[in-house]
Amino acid sequence: xxxxxxxxxxxxxxxxxxxxxxxxxxxxxxxxxxxxxxxxxxxxxxxxxxxxxxxxxxxxxxxxxxxxxxxxxxxxxxxxxxxxxxxxxxxxxxxxxxxxxxxxxxxxxxxxxxxxxxxxxxxxxxxxxxxxxxxxxxxxxxxxxxxxxxxxxxxxxxxxxxxxxxxxxxxxxxxxxxxxxxxxxxxxxxxxxxxxxxxxxxxxxxxxxxxxxxxxxxxxxxxxxxxxxxxxxxxxxxxxxxxxxxxxxxxxxxxxxxxxxxxxxxxxxxxxxxxxxxxxxxxxxxxxxxxxxxxxxxxxxxxxxxxxxxxxxxxxxxxxxxxxxxxxxxxxxxxxxxxxxxxxxxxxxxxxxxxxxxxxxxxxxxxxxxxxxxxxxxxxxxxxxxxxxxxxxxxxxxxxxxxxxxxxxxxxxxxxxxxxxxxxxxxxxxxxxxxxxxxxxxxxxxxxxxxxxxxxxxxxxxxxxxxxxxx
Ligand code: ADP
Numbered sequence: 001x002x003x004x005x006x007x008x009x010x011x012x013x014x015x016x017x018x019x020x021x022x023x024x025x026x027x028x029x030x031x032x033x034x035x036x037x038x039x040x041x042x043x044x045x046x047x048x049x050x051x052x053x054x055x056x057x058x059x060x061x062x063x064x065x066x067x068x069x070x071x072x073x074x075x076x077x078x079x080x081x082x083x084x085x086x087x088x089x090x091x092x093x094x095x096x097x098x099x100x101x102x103x104x105x106x107x108x109x110x111x112x113x114x115x116x117x118x119x120x121x122x123x124x125x126x127x128x129x130x131x132x133x134x135x136x137x138x139x140x141x142x143x144x145x146x147x148x149x150x151x152x153x154x155x156x157x158x159x160x161x162x163x164x165x166x167x168x169x170x171x172x173x174x175x176x177x178x179x180x181x182x183x184x185x186x187x188x189x190x191x192x193x194x195x196x197x198x199x200x201x202x203x204x205x206x207x208x209x210x211x212x213x214x215x216x217x218x219x220x221x222x223x224x225x226x227x228x229x230x231x232x233x234x235x236x237x238x239x240x241x242x243x244x245x246x247x248x249x250x251x252x253x254x255x256x257x258x259x260x261x262x263x264x265x266x267x268x269x270x271x272x273x274x275x276x277x278x279x280x281x282x283x284x285x286x287x288x289x290x291x292x293x294x295x296x297x298x299x300x301x302x303x304x305x306x307x308x309x310x311x312x313x314x315x316x317x318x319x320x321x322x323x324x325x326x327x328x329x330x331x332x333x334x335x336x337x338x339x340x341x342x343x344x345x346x347x348x349x350x351x352x353x354x355x356x357x358x359x360x361x362x363x364x365x366x367x368x369x370x371x372x373x374x375x376x377x378x379x380x381x382x383x384x385x386x387x388x389x390x391x392x393x394x395x396x397x398x399x400x401x402x403x404x405x406x407x408x409x410x411x412x413x414x415x416x417x418x419x420x421x422x423x424x425x426x427x428x429x430x431x432x433x434x435x436x437x438x439x440x441x442x443x444x445x446x447x448x449x450x451x452x453x454x455x456x457x458x459x460x461x462x463x464x465x466x467x468x469x470x471x
Contacts, residue, residue, distance in 0.1 A: 007188050011181035018176055026165040033161055037154040038130070042119060045132035048147045049117075051075075052087065053136045060138050065095060072096040084129070084148040089141060100124075101148070111135045111142035121151060128152050190219045198226060206234040246412035250293050250426045254286040261286075296428040300411065303435050310439050314463050315354045316347040317389045321382050324358045328365030328380065328393075335369050337395075338377035348382060348389045349463040352440055357460075360436040363429040364393040364456045370425065371454070372397030387462055388442070394455040400448040408446055409434045433458075 055075070059068060073083065073096070083098040088108050104124050117134040133146040190213055197210045209230060212223040265271065265279035302308040325341045332339040361380075368378045376396040383390050400408065404415045412427040437444045440460045448454035 005185075005188070006191075007181060007184040010184045011177055014180040014184075015173070015177040018180075019173055022169045022173055026169050030158070030162055030165060034158055037158060038151075041130050041149055041151060041154060042132065045119075045130065045147050045149055048085065049132060049134045049136075049145050052085065052145045052147070053134075053138070056087075056136070056138045056143070069096050084150075085146060087143055087145050089143050095143065106131075106146075106148075108144055108146045109133055111144045114144055128155055191222075194219070194223055194226070201230065203237060206230060206237055243411060246427075247293075247297055250412065251290060254290040254293075258283050258286045258290075293426045293428070296426065296432060299432060300428065300435075303432075310353040310356055312351045312353050312440070314349050315352050317350050317352070317357075317391060317460065318343045318346075318348055318382055320352070320354050320358050321361060321380060321391050324361035324365060325380050327362055328369070328378070331366055331369040332372075332378050335372070336374040337369055337372045338375075340377065340379050342379065342381040344382060348384045350389050350440075350460045351463050352460060356436050357440065360433040360458065361391060361393070363433040364458070367425075367429060367456070368393050368395035368397065368454070371395065376453075384462060388459045389462055390457055390459050392455055392457040394453060396453040399450045399452050399454050400446075401450045405446055405448055409444070 052072075055071070056068075059071065063071065072085075072087070084100060086097040086101050086106070086108055087095040088097075088110070089095060090111055092110055106122070106124060109118070114133055114135045117132065120131050120133075122129055122131060128151050129148045130151045131146055131148045133144055136143055136145055194210055201208050201210075209227045210223045212227065213220055261279050261282050265276055299308065321343050322341070325339075325343075329339040365378065365380065372378060372395045378393065378395045381392050381394075400415050407413045408415075409430050410427075411431045414425060414427040434444050437458050437460065442458060442460035445457050445459070446454060447457075
């Protein structure tokens, strides 16, 4: 027997509760039976006393004591319980005393010492007798009438009942507990089956699912919940595998470019100096790009593990945007793209980690510069609306096709892999920016039209006081 199984514990509790219940029931049943037996006997004794009283009230004035005694003897022999009764007056003289009681000298209380009536059970010569003594008044005098009846049979019946209970209760208890254990083991058997099936599932066969018993109970729900969990795990592992594959791919390209550039430069020893410089420039550019990708990957890894924490304090989003715009403007100028900002002079306070939020804005400005052809323009603006601060970066660039828009925040996603690769993107910038905005309790949206341009908007909740002012 597995003492640690739920089935065993349930049965043990069931046994204890049932044992308590059956013990309480047996005791109560025994007392109830005893009470009803005594009740029947006591009622018969009371009847007999009433009979004696009626007889005395009728006859005592007309008959002498010996005549009364004869009458009693005659009638008592016929009555139930035999002639077990005695009557005494105030002075303790017996009007009548049946022979068994006289022989054993059974004491009787004087009328004056008896409150009204009294029941008692006494052992007389090895026989259990139930006595009922009652004070009665006849013709201005008081008497004690005491009647008795044997209770041996009743006590024997009671004893038989006790023996039956003493044997039947443990048997019932054992049978019920064994049945309870069997039922609970059967009911819980599918749980073992589920845990065995779950043990067989590992990272190699995450596509496997548990069998769902169509019972409509908790076990069905448990299997379904585990299957849902497996689906989530499978998706997470797939994302992780994809991420690792994409990351290696992103790193392999620049590394092999560096290697081939270096090899070619090294093989042709009689090259002019400017060709070596060109090769070195190319190597440096690729190395920089690689280290940017590695930085982004490390940041994403930290965000995934929940280790990247923000230090949010009240700040003015206008200041952050202006600072980011200074760098953004330089990037735009380098690519021959116009740049303008529309930031209000008043302050718009938000709770933010200024450095991290600046990074998100810079990603948007960098993208706008990268994907806007020569002669285009970028506009950065800030406004407060409906309890949120909104910072938008719009450009007149190449834009995106409608089907591409929902994927822009996916890791390693690029609208046109070959094109943006040339411009240095690994497809990680927007996923990092989105994570940053999410961590500020905000949201990010994009509107874009192919060939016309794009607008990326960051929405961050206003700091509480300001939120109230803006309404
Ligand atoms: P990348 O480093 O490749 O720019 P991002 O995550 O920042 O990666 O952007 C993902 C893709 O979204 C880009 O490769 C590009 O195709 C598209 N994209 C982002 N910003 C813009 C923009 N302002 N205009 C047009 N396309 C954009």
